[in-house]
Amino acid sequence: MCWTTPQGWMLVMKSSPSPSSSSSAAAWLWNPRTGDKITLPDVEAGDDDDDDGIPMYCKCLLTHKDATHPGCFVVLFDYKEPNMWYCKVVVDGDGHRGGWRRYTYDIGDYxxxxxxxxxxxxxxxxxxxxxxxxxxxxxxxCAITFSSTSSTGDDDDDPEFQYFDVTMVDFPPGMCSGRTWLVESDDQLFLVCVCFVGFDADNVVFDMHTKSWSKGTNCISTF
Known part of the structure:
Protein backbone atom coordinates (compact mmCIF):
# COMPACT_ATOMS: atom_id res chain seq x y z
CA MET A 1 0.00 0.00 0.00
CA CYS A 2 1.09 3.58 -0.52
CA TRP A 3 -0.20 7.08 0.17
CA THR A 4 0.86 10.43 -1.26
CA THR A 5 1.45 13.54 0.85
CA PRO A 6 1.11 17.23 -0.06
CA GLN A 7 4.80 17.59 0.83
CA GLY A 8 5.89 15.45 -2.14
CA TRP A 9 6.78 12.27 -0.23
CA MET A 10 5.04 8.91 -0.48
CA LEU A 11 4.41 6.61 2.47
CA VAL A 12 4.93 2.99 1.43
CA MET A 13 4.04 -0.13 3.43
CA LYS A 14 4.82 -3.65 2.31
CA SER A 15 3.90 -6.87 4.10
CA SER A 16 6.13 -9.91 3.93
CA PRO A 17 4.96 -12.45 1.30
CA SER A 18 5.84 -15.34 3.62
CA PRO A 19 2.91 -16.50 5.80
CA SER A 20 5.38 -17.78 8.42
CA SER A 21 7.01 -14.36 8.87
CA SER A 22 6.03 -11.63 11.31
CA SER A 23 2.59 -10.01 10.98
CA SER A 24 4.23 -6.59 10.70
CA ALA A 25 4.70 -4.57 7.51
CA ALA A 26 7.82 -2.66 6.53
CA ALA A 27 7.28 1.09 6.13
CA TRP A 28 9.28 3.91 4.61
CA LEU A 29 8.99 7.38 3.10
CA TRP A 30 10.09 7.77 -0.52
CA ASN A 31 10.58 10.95 -2.52
CA PRO A 32 9.97 10.10 -6.22
CA ARG A 33 11.60 13.35 -7.37
CA THR A 34 14.93 12.80 -5.61
CA GLY A 35 14.88 9.07 -4.89
CA ASP A 36 15.52 9.72 -1.18
CA LYS A 37 14.23 7.09 1.23
CA ILE A 38 13.63 7.28 5.00
CA THR A 39 13.05 3.98 6.79
CA LEU A 40 10.27 3.99 9.39
CA PRO A 41 9.36 1.50 12.14
CA ASP A 42 7.38 -1.54 11.03
CA VAL A 43 3.59 -1.37 11.25
CA GLU A 44 1.92 -4.13 13.22
CA ALA A 45 -0.98 -5.76 11.38
CA GLY A 46 -4.40 -5.87 13.02
CA ASP A 47 -6.35 -8.98 13.97
CA ASP A 48 -10.01 -9.95 14.14
CA ASP A 49 -10.39 -9.00 17.81
CA ASP A 50 -8.69 -5.61 17.70
CA ASP A 51 -8.12 -4.38 14.18
CA ASP A 52 -5.31 -1.85 14.50
CA GLY A 53 -4.27 -2.26 10.87
CA ILE A 54 -4.10 0.91 8.78
CA PRO A 55 -6.83 0.94 6.11
CA MET A 56 -6.17 1.79 2.48
CA TYR A 57 -8.49 4.81 2.40
CA CYS A 58 -6.62 7.39 4.47
CA LYS A 59 -5.34 10.92 4.07
CA CYS A 60 -1.60 11.15 4.68
CA LEU A 61 0.41 14.23 5.69
CA LEU A 62 3.77 15.24 7.08
CA THR A 63 3.68 17.85 9.82
CA HIS A 64 6.67 19.68 8.27
CA LYS A 65 7.74 20.41 4.70
CA ASP A 66 11.18 19.01 5.50
CA ALA A 67 10.76 15.33 6.33
CA THR A 68 14.13 15.37 8.12
CA HIS A 69 12.98 18.08 10.56
CA PRO A 70 13.56 16.73 14.12
CA GLY A 71 9.91 17.34 15.02
CA CYS A 72 8.35 15.88 11.86
CA PHE A 73 5.61 13.26 12.13
CA VAL A 74 3.88 11.28 9.41
CA VAL A 75 0.12 11.13 10.09
CA LEU A 76 -2.72 9.13 8.53
CA PHE A 77 -6.42 9.99 8.95
CA ASP A 78 -9.02 7.29 8.31
CA TYR A 79 -11.71 8.62 5.95
CA LYS A 80 -14.44 6.43 7.47
CA GLU A 81 -13.72 6.18 11.20
CA PRO A 82 -12.41 8.75 13.75
CA ASN A 83 -8.98 7.12 13.88
CA MET A 84 -5.51 8.43 13.15
CA TRP A 85 -2.09 6.78 13.04
CA TYR A 86 1.19 8.63 13.46
CA CYS A 87 4.90 8.04 13.78
CA LYS A 88 7.93 10.25 14.25
CA VAL A 89 10.05 10.32 11.11
CA VAL A 90 13.54 11.06 12.44
CA VAL A 91 15.38 9.29 15.25
CA ASP A 92 15.97 11.51 18.30
CA GLY A 93 19.45 12.51 19.40
CA ASP A 94 19.31 9.85 22.12
CA GLY A 95 18.65 7.17 19.49
CA HIS A 96 14.92 6.81 20.19
CA ARG A 97 12.07 7.36 17.78
CA GLY A 98 9.26 5.12 18.94
CA GLY A 99 6.82 3.15 16.83
CA TRP A 100 3.46 3.73 15.22
CA ARG A 101 0.56 4.77 17.42
CA ARG A 102 -3.17 4.68 16.81
CA TYR A 103 -5.36 7.37 18.36
CA THR A 104 -9.17 7.52 18.33
CA TYR A 105 -10.37 11.11 18.55
CA ASP A 106 -13.80 12.60 19.25
CA ILE A 107 -14.79 15.83 17.50
CA GLY A 108 -18.53 15.35 17.88
CA ASP A 109 -21.31 13.75 15.87
CA TYR A 110 -22.31 14.11 12.23
CA CYS A 142 -8.61 23.25 15.63
CA ALA A 143 -4.84 22.78 15.57
CA ILE A 144 -3.36 19.34 16.31
CA THR A 145 0.14 19.33 17.77
CA PHE A 146 2.55 16.46 18.39
CA SER A 147 5.28 18.37 20.23
CA SER A 148 4.81 16.38 23.46
CA THR A 149 4.08 13.04 21.81
CA SER A 150 6.49 10.17 22.35
CA SER A 151 6.38 6.39 22.08
CA THR A 152 5.58 5.55 25.69
CA GLY A 153 1.90 4.92 25.00
CA ASP A 154 0.77 7.00 27.99
CA ASP A 155 -2.37 9.12 27.70
CA ASP A 156 -0.26 12.21 28.43
CA ASP A 157 1.50 11.60 25.12
CA ASP A 158 -1.68 11.81 23.03
CA PRO A 159 -1.90 14.50 20.33
CA GLU A 160 -3.17 17.85 21.60
CA PHE A 161 -6.35 19.29 20.03
CA GLN A 162 -6.33 23.06 20.52
CA TYR A 163 -9.57 24.80 19.49
CA PHE A 164 -9.76 28.51 18.75
CA ASP A 165 -12.44 30.93 17.55
CA VAL A 166 -12.36 32.08 13.94
CA THR A 167 -14.88 33.73 11.64
CA MET A 168 -15.38 31.67 8.52
CA VAL A 169 -16.02 33.10 5.06
CA ASP A 170 -19.64 33.01 3.91
CA PHE A 171 -20.52 31.78 0.44
CA PRO A 172 -21.81 34.51 -1.92
CA PRO A 173 -25.60 35.07 -2.11
CA GLY A 174 -27.42 32.80 -4.52
CA MET A 175 -24.88 30.00 -4.37
CA CYS A 176 -26.54 26.65 -4.98
CA SER A 177 -23.67 24.45 -3.73
CA GLY A 178 -19.99 24.55 -2.90
CA ARG A 179 -17.00 22.92 -1.21
CA THR A 180 -14.14 24.19 0.93
CA TRP A 181 -10.59 22.88 1.29
CA LEU A 182 -7.69 23.80 3.54
CA VAL A 183 -4.44 24.17 1.60
CA GLU A 184 -0.90 25.06 2.69
CA SER A 185 1.30 27.23 0.46
CA ASP A 186 4.55 29.02 1.39
CA ASP A 187 3.97 28.30 5.09
CA GLN A 188 0.53 29.94 4.99
CA LEU A 189 -2.87 28.34 5.48
CA PHE A 190 -5.45 28.97 2.74
CA LEU A 191 -9.17 28.26 2.68
CA VAL A 192 -10.22 27.56 -0.91
CA CYS A 193 -13.96 27.88 -1.54
CA VAL A 194 -15.28 26.43 -4.78
CA CYS A 195 -18.81 27.60 -5.64
CA PHE A 196 -20.75 25.88 -8.42
CA VAL A 197 -22.73 28.87 -9.67
CA GLY A 198 -20.67 30.11 -12.61
CA PHE A 199 -18.32 32.63 -10.99
CA ASP A 200 -14.79 32.61 -9.62
CA ALA A 201 -14.10 30.88 -6.34
CA ASP A 202 -13.02 32.84 -3.31
CA ASN A 203 -9.40 32.31 -2.28
CA VAL A 204 -8.72 33.43 1.27
CA VAL A 205 -5.63 33.23 3.47
CA PHE A 206 -5.47 32.52 7.20
CA ASP A 207 -3.48 34.97 9.33
CA MET A 208 -1.61 32.90 11.94
CA HIS A 209 -1.31 35.91 14.28
CA THR A 210 -4.84 37.36 14.23
CA LYS A 211 -6.57 33.98 13.79
CA SER A 212 -8.78 35.30 11.01
CA TRP A 213 -9.40 34.83 7.27
CA SER A 214 -8.82 37.55 4.67
CA LYS A 215 -9.30 37.73 0.91
CA GLY A 216 -6.43 36.40 -1.20
CA THR A 217 -5.08 37.93 -4.39
CA ASN A 218 -5.62 34.93 -6.65
CA CYS A 219 -8.79 33.18 -7.72
CA ILE A 220 -9.45 29.66 -8.88
CA SER A 221 -11.91 29.07 -11.70
CA THR A 222 -15.10 27.23 -10.87
CA PHE A 223 -16.58 24.28 -12.74
Whole structure:
Protein backbone atom coordinates (compact mmCIF):
# COMPACT_ATOMS: atom_id res chain seq x y z
CA MET A 1 0.00 0.00 0.00
CA CYS A 2 1.09 3.58 -0.52
CA TRP A 3 -0.20 7.08 0.17
CA THR A 4 0.86 10.43 -1.26
CA THR A 5 1.45 13.54 0.85
CA PRO A 6 1.11 17.23 -0.06
CA GLN A 7 4.80 17.59 0.83
CA GLY A 8 5.89 15.45 -2.14
CA TRP A 9 6.78 12.27 -0.23
CA MET A 10 5.04 8.91 -0.48
CA LEU A 11 4.41 6.61 2.47
CA VAL A 12 4.93 2.99 1.43
CA MET A 13 4.04 -0.13 3.43
CA LYS A 14 4.82 -3.65 2.31
CA SER A 15 3.90 -6.87 4.10
CA SER A 16 6.13 -9.91 3.93
CA PRO A 17 4.96 -12.45 1.30
CA SER A 18 5.84 -15.34 3.62
CA PRO A 19 2.91 -16.50 5.80
CA SER A 20 5.38 -17.78 8.42
CA SER A 21 7.01 -14.36 8.87
CA SER A 22 6.03 -11.63 11.31
CA SER A 23 2.59 -10.01 10.98
CA SER A 24 4.23 -6.59 10.70
CA ALA A 25 4.70 -4.57 7.51
CA ALA A 26 7.82 -2.66 6.53
CA ALA A 27 7.28 1.09 6.13
CA TRP A 28 9.28 3.91 4.61
CA LEU A 29 8.99 7.38 3.10
CA TRP A 30 10.09 7.77 -0.52
CA ASN A 31 10.58 10.95 -2.52
CA PRO A 32 9.97 10.10 -6.22
CA ARG A 33 11.60 13.35 -7.37
CA THR A 34 14.93 12.80 -5.61
CA GLY A 35 14.88 9.07 -4.89
CA ASP A 36 15.52 9.72 -1.18
CA LYS A 37 14.23 7.09 1.23
CA ILE A 38 13.63 7.28 5.00
CA THR A 39 13.05 3.98 6.79
CA LEU A 40 10.27 3.99 9.39
CA PRO A 41 9.36 1.50 12.14
CA ASP A 42 7.38 -1.54 11.03
CA VAL A 43 3.59 -1.37 11.25
CA GLU A 44 1.92 -4.13 13.22
CA ALA A 45 -0.98 -5.76 11.38
CA GLY A 46 -4.40 -5.87 13.02
CA ASP A 47 -6.35 -8.98 13.97
CA ASP A 48 -10.01 -9.95 14.14
CA ASP A 49 -10.39 -9.00 17.81
CA ASP A 50 -8.69 -5.61 17.70
CA ASP A 51 -8.12 -4.38 14.18
CA ASP A 52 -5.31 -1.85 14.50
CA GLY A 53 -4.27 -2.26 10.87
CA ILE A 54 -4.10 0.91 8.78
CA PRO A 55 -6.83 0.94 6.11
CA MET A 56 -6.17 1.79 2.48
CA TYR A 57 -8.49 4.81 2.40
CA CYS A 58 -6.62 7.39 4.47
CA LYS A 59 -5.34 10.92 4.07
CA CYS A 60 -1.60 11.15 4.68
CA LEU A 61 0.41 14.23 5.69
CA LEU A 62 3.77 15.24 7.08
CA THR A 63 3.68 17.85 9.82
CA HIS A 64 6.67 19.68 8.27
CA LYS A 65 7.74 20.41 4.70
CA ASP A 66 11.18 19.01 5.50
CA ALA A 67 10.76 15.33 6.33
CA THR A 68 14.13 15.37 8.12
CA HIS A 69 12.98 18.08 10.56
CA PRO A 70 13.56 16.73 14.12
CA GLY A 71 9.91 17.34 15.02
CA CYS A 72 8.35 15.88 11.86
CA PHE A 73 5.61 13.26 12.13
CA VAL A 74 3.88 11.28 9.41
CA VAL A 75 0.12 11.13 10.09
CA LEU A 76 -2.72 9.13 8.53
CA PHE A 77 -6.42 9.99 8.95
CA ASP A 78 -9.02 7.29 8.31
CA TYR A 79 -11.71 8.62 5.95
CA LYS A 80 -14.44 6.43 7.47
CA GLU A 81 -13.72 6.18 11.20
CA PRO A 82 -12.41 8.75 13.75
CA ASN A 83 -8.98 7.12 13.88
CA MET A 84 -5.51 8.43 13.15
CA TRP A 85 -2.09 6.78 13.04
CA TYR A 86 1.19 8.63 13.46
CA CYS A 87 4.90 8.04 13.78
CA LYS A 88 7.93 10.25 14.25
CA VAL A 89 10.05 10.32 11.11
CA VAL A 90 13.54 11.06 12.44
CA VAL A 91 15.38 9.29 15.25
CA ASP A 92 15.97 11.51 18.30
CA GLY A 93 19.45 12.51 19.40
CA ASP A 94 19.31 9.85 22.12
CA GLY A 95 18.65 7.17 19.49
CA HIS A 96 14.92 6.81 20.19
CA ARG A 97 12.07 7.36 17.78
CA GLY A 98 9.26 5.12 18.94
CA GLY A 99 6.82 3.15 16.83
CA TRP A 100 3.46 3.73 15.22
CA ARG A 101 0.56 4.77 17.42
CA ARG A 102 -3.17 4.68 16.81
CA TYR A 103 -5.36 7.37 18.36
CA THR A 104 -9.17 7.52 18.33
CA TYR A 105 -10.37 11.11 18.55
CA ASP A 106 -13.80 12.60 19.25
CA ILE A 107 -14.79 15.83 17.50
CA GLY A 108 -18.53 15.35 17.88
CA ASP A 109 -21.31 13.75 15.87
CA TYR A 110 -22.31 14.11 12.23
CA UNK A 111 -26.07 14.35 11.93
CA UNK A 112 -28.07 13.92 8.72
CA UNK A 113 -31.75 13.34 9.63
CA UNK A 114 -33.50 10.98 9.63
CA UNK A 115 -30.43 8.72 9.96
CA UNK A 116 -28.89 8.17 13.39
CA UNK A 117 -25.90 10.39 14.26
CA UNK A 118 -22.45 9.00 13.51
CA UNK A 119 -19.04 10.10 14.76
CA UNK A 120 -17.64 12.96 12.69
CA UNK A 121 -14.25 12.45 11.03
CA UNK A 122 -11.47 14.82 10.03
CA UNK A 123 -11.43 15.12 6.25
CA UNK A 124 -10.14 18.53 5.11
CA UNK A 125 -6.85 19.03 6.97
CA UNK A 126 -3.60 20.84 6.18
CA UNK A 127 -0.14 20.91 7.78
CA UNK A 128 1.49 24.27 8.49
CA UNK A 129 4.77 24.69 10.39
CA UNK A 130 4.42 21.54 12.47
CA UNK A 131 0.68 21.77 13.20
CA UNK A 132 -2.32 20.14 11.54
CA UNK A 133 -5.36 22.39 11.04
CA UNK A 134 -8.96 21.41 10.38
CA UNK A 135 -12.30 23.23 10.44
CA UNK A 136 -14.37 22.26 13.46
CA UNK A 137 -17.45 24.40 12.76
CA UNK A 138 -18.48 27.70 11.19
CA UNK A 139 -17.20 29.47 14.30
CA UNK A 140 -13.99 27.66 15.20
CA UNK A 141 -11.01 25.66 13.99
CA CYS A 142 -8.61 23.25 15.63
CA ALA A 143 -4.84 22.78 15.57
CA ILE A 144 -3.36 19.34 16.31
CA THR A 145 0.14 19.33 17.77
CA PHE A 146 2.55 16.46 18.39
CA SER A 147 5.28 18.37 20.23
CA SER A 148 4.81 16.38 23.46
CA THR A 149 4.08 13.04 21.81
CA SER A 150 6.49 10.17 22.35
CA SER A 151 6.38 6.39 22.08
CA THR A 152 5.58 5.55 25.69
CA GLY A 153 1.90 4.92 25.00
CA ASP A 154 0.77 7.00 27.99
CA ASP A 155 -2.37 9.12 27.70
CA ASP A 156 -0.26 12.21 28.43
CA ASP A 157 1.50 11.60 25.12
CA ASP A 158 -1.68 11.81 23.03
CA PRO A 159 -1.90 14.50 20.33
CA GLU A 160 -3.17 17.85 21.60
CA PHE A 161 -6.35 19.29 20.03
CA GLN A 162 -6.33 23.06 20.52
CA TYR A 163 -9.57 24.80 19.49
CA PHE A 164 -9.76 28.51 18.75
CA ASP A 165 -12.44 30.93 17.55
CA VAL A 166 -12.36 32.08 13.94
CA THR A 167 -14.88 33.73 11.64
CA MET A 168 -15.38 31.67 8.52
CA VAL A 169 -16.02 33.10 5.06
CA ASP A 170 -19.64 33.01 3.91
CA PHE A 171 -20.52 31.78 0.44
CA PRO A 172 -21.81 34.51 -1.92
CA PRO A 173 -25.60 35.07 -2.11
CA GLY A 174 -27.42 32.80 -4.52
CA MET A 175 -24.88 30.00 -4.37
CA CYS A 176 -26.54 26.65 -4.98
CA SER A 177 -23.67 24.45 -3.73
CA GLY A 178 -19.99 24.55 -2.90
CA ARG A 179 -17.00 22.92 -1.21
CA THR A 180 -14.14 24.19 0.93
CA TRP A 181 -10.59 22.88 1.29
CA LEU A 182 -7.69 23.80 3.54
CA VAL A 183 -4.44 24.17 1.60
CA GLU A 184 -0.90 25.06 2.69
CA SER A 185 1.30 27.23 0.46
CA ASP A 186 4.55 29.02 1.39
CA ASP A 187 3.97 28.30 5.09
CA GLN A 188 0.53 29.94 4.99
CA LEU A 189 -2.87 28.34 5.48
CA PHE A 190 -5.45 28.97 2.74
CA LEU A 191 -9.17 28.26 2.68
CA VAL A 192 -10.22 27.56 -0.91
CA CYS A 193 -13.96 27.88 -1.54
CA VAL A 194 -15.28 26.43 -4.78
CA CYS A 195 -18.81 27.60 -5.64
CA PHE A 196 -20.75 25.88 -8.42
CA VAL A 197 -22.73 28.87 -9.67
CA GLY A 198 -20.67 30.11 -12.61
CA PHE A 199 -18.32 32.63 -10.99
CA ASP A 200 -14.79 32.61 -9.62
CA ALA A 201 -14.10 30.88 -6.34
CA ASP A 202 -13.02 32.84 -3.31
CA ASN A 203 -9.40 32.31 -2.28
CA VAL A 204 -8.72 33.43 1.27
CA VAL A 205 -5.63 33.23 3.47
CA PHE A 206 -5.47 32.52 7.20
CA ASP A 207 -3.48 34.97 9.33
CA MET A 208 -1.61 32.90 11.94
CA HIS A 209 -1.31 35.91 14.28
CA THR A 210 -4.84 37.36 14.23
CA LYS A 211 -6.57 33.98 13.79
CA SER A 212 -8.78 35.30 11.01
CA TRP A 213 -9.40 34.83 7.27
CA SER A 214 -8.82 37.55 4.67
CA LYS A 215 -9.30 37.73 0.91
CA GLY A 216 -6.43 36.40 -1.20
CA THR A 217 -5.08 37.93 -4.39
CA ASN A 218 -5.62 34.93 -6.65
CA CYS A 219 -8.79 33.18 -7.72
CA ILE A 220 -9.45 29.66 -8.88
CA SER A 221 -11.91 29.07 -11.70
CA THR A 222 -15.10 27.23 -10.87
CA PHE A 223 -16.58 24.28 -12.74
Missing amino acids: EVPPASPTKDVISSVAAVQGELFFISSHEDM
